Amino acid sequence: MPLLARLASLRRSLFARRSAERDLDDEISGYVAMLADENVRAGMSPAEARRQALLSAGGVEQLKENTRDTRAGIFWETLGKDVRQGVRSLARSPAFAAAAVVTMALGIGASTTVFSVVEGVLLSPLPYRDPGRLVMVMHHGDQPVAPANFLDWRRQSASFERMGAADFWVPNLTDGEVPESVQAVHLTSDVLEQLGVAPRLGRLIRPDEETPGRDHTVVLADSFWHRRFAADPTVLGRVIHLNGEPYTVIGVMPPGFEFPPFWATGTELWAPLALKERAGSRDAQSLRLFARLKPGVTLAGARAEMAAIAARLERQYPGSNRDVTVTPLSELVVGNVRPALLVLMAAVAFVLLIACANVAHMQLARAATRQKEIAVRGALGASRSRIVAQILTESLVLGIAGGAAGLLLAAGGIRAVRAWGPAHLPRLEAIGLDPAVVAFALVLSLLTGIAFGLAPAILTSRRDPARALTVAERGSTEGARKNRLRNVLIGSEFALALILLVGAGLMIRSFLALGRIDPGFDARGILTMTVSVAGSQESGPSRRAAFYQAMVSSVERLPGVVSASAINHLPLAGDLWGWSFTIAGRPKPPPGENPTAAYRVVLPGYFRTMGIPLLRGRDLAADDRRDGPGVVVINQWMAERDWPGQNPLGQRITFDNGQLHPYWLTVVGVAKNTVRDEWVARPWAEIYLPLLQTPGYLERTSTAYSYLTLVVRGRGDPSSLAASVRKAIHSLDRTVTISAVQTMDDVVAQATARPRFYLWLLATFAGIALTLAAVGIFGVMSYAVSRRTHEIGIRIALGARRSDVQKLVIGQGMAAALLGAGAGLAAAIFLTRLMRNLLYGVGPNDPATFAEVPLLLTAVALVSCWIPARRAMRIDPLEAIRHD
Amino acid sequence: MGETSTPEQTNLLQGTLDLLILKTLSLEPMHGLGISRRILQITGGTFDVKPGSLFPALHRMEQAGWLAPSWGESEHGRRARYYALTRAGRRQFHTETSQWGRIAHAMDAALKAT
Numbered sequence: 001m002p003l004l005a006r007l008a009s010l011r012r013s014l015f016a017r018r019s020a021e022r023d024l025d026d027e028i029s030g031y032v033a034m035l036a037d038e039n040v041r042a043g044m045s046p047a048e049a050r051r052q053a054l055l056s057a058g059g060v061e062q063l064k065e066n067t068r069d070t071r072a073g074i075f076w077e078t079l080g081k082d083v084r085q086g087v088r089s090l091a092r093s094p095a096f097a098a099a100a101v102v103t104m105a106l107g108i109g110a111s112t113t114v115f116s117v118v119e120g121v122l123l124s125p126l127p128y129r130d131p132g133r134l135v136m137v138m139h140h141g142d143q144p145v146a147p148a149n150f151l152d153w154r155r156q157s158a159s160f161e162r163m164g165a166a167d168f169w170v171p172n173l174t175d176g177e178v179p180e181s182v183q184a185v186h187l188t189s190d191v192l193e194q195l196g197v198a199p200r201l202g203r204l205i206r207p208d209e210e211t212p213g214r215d216h217t218v219v220l221a222d223s224f225w226h227r228r229f230a231a232d233p234t235v236l237g238r239v240i241h242l243n244g245e246p247y248t249v250i251g252v253m254p255p256g257f258e259f260p261p262f263w264a265t266g267t268e269l270w271a272p273l274a275l276k277e278r279a280g281s282r283d284a285q286s287l288r289l290f291a292r293l294k295p296g297v298t299l300a301g302a303r304a305e306m307a308a309i310a311a312r313l314e315r316q317y318p319g320s321n322r323d324v325t326v327t328p329l330s331e332l333v334v335g336n337v338r339p340a341l342l343v344l345m346a347a348v349a350f351v352l353l354i355a356c357a358n359v360a361h362m363q364l365a366r367a368a369t370r371q372k373e374i375a376v377r378g379a380l381g382a383s384r385s386r387i388v389a390q391i392l393t394e395s396l397v398l399g400i401a402g403g404a405a406g407l408l409l410a411a412g413g414i415r416a417v418r419a420w421g422p423a424h425l426p427r428l429e430a431i432g433l434d435p436a437v438v439a440f441a442l443v444l445s446l447l448t449g450i451a452f453g454l455a456p457a458i459l460t461s462r463r464d465p466a467r468a469l470t471v472a473e474r475g476s477t478e479g480a481r482k483n484r485l486r487n488v489l490i491g492s493e494f495a496l497a498l499i500l501l502v503g504a505g506l507m508i509r510s511f512l513a514l515g516r517i518d519p520g521f522d523a524r525g526i527l528t529m530t531v532s533v534a535g536s537q538e539s540g541p542s543r544r545a546a547f548y549q550a551m552v553s554s555v556e557r558l559p560g561v562v563s564a565s566a567i568n569h570l571p572l573a574g575d576l577w578g579w580s581f582t583i584a585g586r587p588k589p590p591p592g593e594n595p596t597a598a599y600r601v602v603l604p605g606y607f608r609t610m611g612i613p614l615l616r617g618r619d620l621a622a623d624d625r626r627d628g629p630g631v632v633v634i635n636q637w638m639a640e641r642d643w644p645g646q647n648p649l650g651q652r653i654t655f656d657n658g659q660l661h662p663y664w665l666t667v668v669g670v671a672k673n674t675v676r677d678e679w680v681a682r683p684w685a686e687i688y689l690p691l692l693q694t695p696g697y698l699e700r701t702s703t704a705y706s707y708l709t710l711v712v713r714g715r716g717d718p719s720s721l722a723a724s725v726r727k728a729i730h731s732l733d734r735t736v737t738i739s740a741v742q743t744m745d746d747v748v749a750q751a752t753a754r755p756r757f758y759l760w761l762l763a764t765f766a767g768i769a770l771t772l773a774a775v776g777i778f779g780v781m782s783y784a785v786s787r788r789t790h791e792i793g794i795r796i797a798l799g800a801r802r803s804d805v806q807k808l809v810i811g812q813g814m815a816a817a818l819l820g821a822g823a824g825l826a827a828a829i830f831l832t833r834l835m836r837n838l839l840y841g842v843g844p845n846d847p848a849t850f851a852e853v854p855l856l857l858t859a860v861a862l863v864s865c866w867i868p869a870r871r872a873m874r875i876d877p878l879e880a881i882r883h884d
Numbered sequence: 885m886g887e888t889s890t891p892e893q894t895n896l897l898q899g900t901l902d903l904l905i906l907k908t909l910s911l912e913p914m915h916g917l918g919i920s921r922r923i924l925q926i927t928g929g930t931f932d933v934k935p936g937s938l939f940p941a942l943h944r945m946e947q948a949g950w951l952a953p954s955w956g957e958s959e960h961g962r963r964a965r966y967y968a969l970t971r972a973g974r975r976q977f978h979t980e981t982s983q984w985g986r987i988a989h990a991m992d993a994a995l996k997a998t
């Protein structure tokens with residue numbers, strides 16, 4: 001059946017079934033009526049005439065049924081015939097079919113995998129009511145806010161329906177045998193209310209619970225409810241103990257509910273935030289503000305209002321209201337991965353295009369070798385549309401097979417991304433082979449099938465069968481148009497491959513640069529774990545110092561342990577607190593301009609255990625106690641910033657927050673710079689204080705001051721020490737909690753996981769692209785040589801040297817490849833700028849990468865052309881001329 | 885009226901019906917009843933095509949792209965579905981005609997051989 005007629009009948013039988021049915025009704029009843037008319041004219045009574053007419057029609061319903069069957073049967077039969085023929089003809093050339101399916105599968109598999117990630121992370125909206133209107137009000141985009149500012153902003157702004165504050169909290173759940181540390185958040189009632197998600201049981205937090213004394217209520221996550229209460233529906237009103245204090249369960253959230261969607265991920269408990277004595281503070285910046293824009297208020301409007309409020313407050317309280325930002329929540333959740341995912345999408349589109357180009361010229365070459373067959377069919381009366389329909393069907397069969405294989409690959413790929421993807425990729429759990437992704441793959445494979453089937457189909461059928469027959473018969477030179485198309489395909493493949501390789505090259509370079517960063521410590525052989533005394537017997541002020549010291553010395557006695565120590569916030573894995581301080585003997589700087597430094601509290605032996613070299617002075621010692629003079633070690637960066645060209649040893653500082661250290665501290669040592677909370681963050685000033693002189697860590701009962709990270713240097717594999725260290729600590733006290741047990745190497749690996757993940761993906765795509773481009777040019781050149789055997793034979797017979805023949809073939813292939821590579825180079829100069837945010841220590845137009853990649857590509861193209869060129873060189877002129 | 889049915893009438897050769905329909909429509913577009921009446925007439929009453937074979941054949945040929953249907957009014961004012969030959973249908977008619985000629989000639993020769 002011709003293509004158009006088939007499409008028309010497909011439309012009729014599938015989409016306009018009702019109208020086709022009505023047509024059939026009308027046609028048959030018209031027939032019966034006309035028959036009856038004849039009978040009447042022959043003299044019958046109208047009733048008899050109708051009866052006779054119905055009789056001779058042989059049962060109207062059965063007639064309709066037969067006709068319907070015929071219609072449906074033919075459609076499926078022709079389609080089936082074409083599909084069978086497509087499969088048969090593909091089976092006759094299994095190498096072609098396999099190559100095409102594998103090529104398609106790689107393209108579709110890669111693009112479906114990345115599309116799944118993009119779909120899960122970027123495209124699917126946050127699971128809250130009208131999430132587009134949720135914003136965060138912060139400093140500098142993502143820096144926390146002080147309580148007094150929060151209260152002022154909420155009171156003075158009119159842009160927000162609600163504004164609420166959330167505070168990080170990791171309490172110890174002290175019910176049961178072994179305490180467990182739980183991720184939780186303290187928040188004001190506005191935060192949960194504005195999300196528009198109803199609890200599955202009970203209620204959300206009420207405003208009156210934000211006052212001390214009434215704040216001991218808690219809302220549970222579905223997972224916590226299942227884990228601790230076996231989903232008991234009578235849980236409301238029950239009491240759980242957090243850090244030893246009773247909290248009443250008031251609600252349970254529905255399954256799948258997650259908040260916050262970034263920062264403090266995996267939160268299972270929500271409790272009221274009572275600001276208490278902190279309410280007036282403009283220094284303690286720890287709150288994250290979540291707000292919902294009022295209907296009709298734009299982001300720009302809210303920003304303008306907040307800027308005005310902040311300017312007013314800044315005049316009143318200098319240094320307290322700098323750079324107040326209003327950012328959409330979704331932007332904060334996915335903002336920093338968006339550029340990477342978009343680059344990956346582009347990379348994957350390139351791979352898919354290369355795959356399509358490859359299959360297209362495979363099809364083209366195949367169509368050329370089948371020209372005779374097609375010409376014969378044309379001569380036998382097959383219409384052009386019939387031939388096009390058949391080639392298209394064959395392409396679709398390939399496309400669907402490729403799509404199915406690609407879907408399998410994608411299922412594996414998605415599993416790999418979930419298993420090996422960076423743990424901090426937001427909303428990783430939302431990634432899956434969902435219907436949207438499957439639909440994407442199906443559409444992709446069908447479109448690809450049509451796209452790469454169409455060009456050869458049109459080219460082939462455009463030929464006049466008589467000419468095609470004679471040309472095919474002679475098998476000599478080919479039409480110029482087809483050559484041009486093939487050169488364009490080769491050229492575009494190399495252009496795309498070049499862009500991908502440049503991208504991958506830049507990622508490799510920036511990854512190497514990341515690897516060259518000196519962390520300042522020696523990560524090998526170190527085991528770390530977080531030990532919390534919150535809610536245990538050891539949290540009392542009189543016992544804490546003794547417990548920590550006993551813990552370190554009992555761990556140091558373990559076999560295989562070289563040394564041990566502890567720090568409040570481990571570099572890369574821990575928190576980062578910055579405090580401002582004043583230097584003795586210097587005029588007081590204007591408010592808000594005091595120098596600041598990271599606040600590190602350590603036990604003796606920290607530098608030795610971590611392998612951080614002391615550059616000047618001495619280490620903090622066991623006898624630096626509260627009764628002795630206050631001492632600190634600073635890092636090199638701080639020494640150079642605050643005492644350039646001077647000796648920092650013996651200088652004195654004091655923290656501006658008098659509650660922390662109400663006395664002067666003398667600098668006794670300078671340590672090497674270490675990496676901070678992020679691997680690539682620039683170094684910053686750090687102050688190390690002895691734990692035994694730090695009242696906050698010895699007395700404060702809040703969770704933030706109740707834990708330390710133990711660092712243990714061992715001989716050999718540090719992870720093998722985990723069990724014995726854990727046992728040693730629990731033998732001192734079973735009620736302290738141990739969490740986040742990991743080697744320092746793991747900590748470093750996690751800190752660089754994201755760039756490594758992007759590198760891995762981009763390098764995979766670039767590898768696929770390079771392979772496909774090489775296979776493509778090899779296939780085309782081999783094909784060209786086999787088609788030109790006759791011509792080359794004549795050339796050799798007429799005296800062409802064999803090296804000339806080789807040059808001819810290589811030259812032709814290389815011209816197309818190099819032209820494409822040149823175009824790709826020009827495009828890459830612009831496109832790699834999109835990667836700027838992903839790169840470290842290398843510019844987007846890094847000259848070395850831009851020089852090496854074209855060389856690599858040229859070498860690959862040369863090798864790919866060389867093999868067919870050798871075959872051309874060895875052509876025996878006599879054989880060739882006699883041949884066909 | 886063709887009420888009687890003889891063996892000759894039911895044992896239409898495979899493909900003969902198509903050719904007869906093509907032949908009928910090569911003169912002018914026609915509706916179902918008209919086609920069967922015309923076939924009865926031009927075959928001298930030998931072939932009386934029953935609706936049970938006529939309509940499936942018409943729909944099959946329409947799907948093959950040989951016939952194009954359209955709604956019109958019959959000579960006695962009834963709404964009827966008219967079929968016209970398409971270009972492919974005309975080509976098919978010529979192909980089948982020459983094929984039939986060859987077959988008929990060959991059969992004739994074969995049966996006369998002694």
